[in-house]
Amino acid sequence: MGKTELFIGVDIGGTNTEVGFVDISGKMVHCTSFSTSAQEVASQFVNRLGNVIHEGVGHLEERYVCKGVGIAAPNANNFHGTIECPVNLGWGTVNLVELLGERVTVPIRVINDANAAALGEMEFGAAKGMRNFVVITLGTGLGSGIVIHGEILNGAHGLAGELGHTMVVAGGRDCGCGKTGCLETYVSANGIRRTALVLMGRKFYKSELTKVSFAEMTAKAISDAALAGDQLALDVLEQTGKVLGRKLADVVAFCDPEAFVIMGGVANAGELLLEPTRRYCIGNLLPAHKGRVCILQSKMKPGEPAVLGAAMLMKKK
Amino acid sequence: MGKTELFIGVDIGGTNTEVGFVDISGKMVHCTSFSTSAQEVASQFVNRLGNVIHEGVGHLEERYVCKGVGIAAPNANNFHGTIECPVNLGWGTVNLVELLGERVTVPIRVINDANAAALGEMEFGAAKGMRNFVVITLGTGLGSGIVIHGEILNGAHGLAGELGHTMVVAGGRDCGCGKTGCLETYVSANGIRRTALVLMGRKFYKSELTKVSFAEMTAKAISDAALAGDQLALDVLEQTGKVLGRKLADVVAFCDPEAFVIMGGVANAGELLLEPTRRYCIGNLLPAHKGRVCILQSKMKPGEPAVLGAAMLMKKK
Numbered sequence: 001m002g003k004t005e006l007f008i009g010v011d012i013g014g015t016n017t018e019v020g021f022v023d024i025s026g027k028m029v030h031c032t033s034f035s036t037s038a039q040e041v042a043s044q045f046v047n048r049l050g051n052v053i054h055e056g057v058g059h060l061e062e063r064y065v066c067k068g069v070g071i072a073a074p075n076a077n078n079f080h081g082t083i084e085c086p087v088n089l090g091w092g093t094v095n096l097v098e099l100l101g102e103r104v105t106v107p108i109r110v111i112n113d114a115n116a117a118a119l120g121e122m123e124f125g126a127a128k129g130m131r132n133f134v135v136i137t138l139g140t141g142l143g144s145g146i147v148i149h150g151e152i153l154n155g156a157h158g159l160a161g162e163l164g165h166t167m168v169v170a171g172g173r174d175c176g177c178g179k180t181g182c183l184e185t186y187v188s189a190n191g192i193r194r195t196a197l198v199l200m201g202r203k204f205y206k207s208e209l210t211k212v213s214f215a216e217m218t219a220k221a222i223s224d225a226a227l228a229g230d231q232l233a234l235d236v237l238e239q240t241g242k243v244l245g246r247k248l249a250d251v252v253a254f255c256d257p258e259a260f261v262i263m264g265g266v267a268n269a270g271e272l273l274l275e276p277t278r279r280y281c282i283g284n285l286l287p288a289h290k291g292r293v294c295i296l297q298s299k300m301k302p303g304e305p306a307v308l309g310a311a312m313l314m315k316k317k
Numbered sequence: 318m319g320k321t322e323l324f325i326g327v328d329i330g331g332t333n334t335e336v337g338f339v340d341i342s343g344k345m346v347h348c349t350s351f352s353t354s355a356q357e358v359a360s361q362f363v364n365r366l367g368n369v370i371h372e373g374v375g376h377l378e379e380r381y382v383c384k385g386v387g388i389a390a391p392n393a394n395n396f397h398g399t400i401e402c403p404v405n406l407g408w409g410t411v412n413l414v415e416l417l418g419e420r421v422t423v424p425i426r427v428i429n430d431a432n433a434a435a436l437g438e439m440e441f442g443a444a445k446g447m448r449n450f451v452v453i454t455l456g457t458g459l460g461s462g463i464v465i466h467g468e469i470l471n472g473a474h475g476l477a478g479e480l481g482h483t484m485v486v487a488g489g490r491d492c493g494c495g496k497t498g499c500l501e502t503y504v505s506a507n508g509i510r511r512t513a514l515v516l517m518g519r520k521f522y523k524s525e526l527t528k529v530s531f532a533e534m535t536a537k538a539i540s541d542a543a544l545a546g547d548q549l550a551l552d553v554l555e556q557t558g559k560v561l562g563r564k565l566a567d568v569v570a571f572c573d574p575e576a577f578v579i580m581g582g583v584a585n586a587g588e589l590l591l592e593p594t595r596r597y598c599i600g601n602l603l604p605a606h607k608g609r610v611c612i613l614q615s616k617m618k619p620g621e622p623a624v625l626g627a628a629m630l631m632k633k634k
Contacts, residue, residue, distance in 0.1 A: 159609070163570065249484070
């Protein structure tokens with residue numbers, strides 16, 4: 001009997017790296033993860049990744065034949081096979097296709113993590129069957145993966161999809177990118193913490209969050225407090241939804257997608273964040289666009305869209 | 318000898334309609350224009366357009382064979398062949414493909430006017446050879462035609478490209494679309510007039526423009542004053558370039574184009590507008606995008622990109 005095709009998807013995060021061994025139907029037949037240890041040099045990381053791939057393929061080689069490795073990473077440039085100075089990985093710019101190519105013989109491609117998540121959602125998730133949609137990943141920062149006419153939007157230099165660094169407030173909050181007023185300084189785990197502090201400074205709140213330092217405040221603590229009815233936390237999510245919803249309305253005006261798929265840690269606040277996001281998005285749509293776009297929460301497990309999307313990248317070759 | 322293929326491009330403006338008879342090389346072998354008379358019913362307009370087409374084709378039929386009619390119009394939806402309630406044409410929603418199809422037998426398609434201009438610039442203008450760029454038309458309003466990976470960005474419902482109705486200032490200036498704070502309320506002929514009034518109200522200026530009423534103020538008067546060194550007019554163009562440049566930086570973050578091509582009446586202010594636009598765009602780019610996008614002024618005659626682009630739409634069938 002012939003062997004089944006196997007596609008490997010890798011998602012390099014600041015803390016952990018997920019590796020999924022995926023068949024053509026999107027079934028993850030094996031998965032594993034290991035510590036990214038981003039403070040080490042990239043070659044050591046690639047060595048460990050190579051070992052994990054060889055081990056997994058070894059387990060599965062009786063029934064499967066590996067067709068390629070797709071790697072999702074922050075700041076990945078699929079034109080060049082590189083990842084370029086991502087903030088959470090201390091590797092500078094490295095060519096992962098070349099480095100891993102010394103360890104494995106199958107084709108390798110890299111893809112921006114939000115773009116990989118968009119591919120995963122398009123193949124197996126909330127965006128199945130859609131040809132125009134935008135994935136928003138709400139983690140430490142805000143990522144976006146844009147699908148136009150059925151294809152990932154790469155742009156002229158592989159640098160598209162930086163919605164997190166479009167402007168919300170001229171001269172607004174300092175951003176890690178060096179600019180000010182970027183969307184991600186308001187809408188992200190860090191953005192939510194900053195909004196909590198600003199609201200505490202502006203109004204009187206009886207909230208347990210007032211006893212937590214800025215350094216110790218987390219987006220999860222704010223979500224949990226909101227779910228428990230804390231007014232400060234609810235106001236933070238309302239404010240966050242307002243900023244995000246208005247920006248999504250701008251995205252609709254620009255590129256007319258069918259849907260947004262929201263995912264990532266901050267999205268776990270669920271409807272407490274999505275309801276105001278929808279309200280402000282709809283309130284800022286042009287008449288012609290009303291009723292033609294929806295805002296969905298990803299139904300997949302955390303990290304799964306990017307691993308599946310990276311794996312499916314290799315199916316397309 | 319065989320006849321040469323001929324493509325007809327029509328650009329329906331609020332005042333005049335331009336009709337160009339174009340060969341495959343983009344040479345306009347014949348052109349004519351007539352009054353749109355937008356206060357009449359659409360069927361009368363289509364009758365006149367049919368007559369102009371038959372007359373032109375009659376002149377040329379010894380050497381040319383007509384392959385189709387492409388029509389550029391505001392709010393045109395090329396998915397449905399309709400134009401949908403454009404502000405400057407009192408026709409409501411009309412199906413131009415059906416209406417004109419009663420008069421001519423060749424294929425007919427409609428396209429949004431800014432998208433037609435983008436096609437024209439891509440085939441014969443400043444964007445020749447580019448696969449990712451954005452055309453900005455600065456007239457009474459602000460239109461945008463977006464080319465992604467070599468194709469016009471239509472979006473899921475043929476409604477993409479409304480950059481003029483993305484937000485600049487939350488709760489800002491009233492816009493004709495019913496929203497507030499839209500880009501076109503700051504960057505357009507009308508936007509420039511409004512900025513002139515706001516600046517006069519804010520600062521002391523010795524300017525001839527202070528003697529002109531809001532109703533009588535024109536973008537051309539402001540451009541002319543700026544070219545003559547009038548400080549108020551120069552400040553208006555600086556302010557306009559600031560708002561436009563920041564928005565273009567956001568567009569770069571989102572879709573990573575090679576270039577912007579600026580055209581339309583307001584763009585006639587030339588470098589007085591383009592220099593601040595470039596400066597604020599570059600100042601708001603992410604480091605990775607710097608040096609990778611340029612802001613160009615269209616070199617074609619007014620209206621020509623849309624007529625040529627509409628004609629070339631028929632070449633693609």
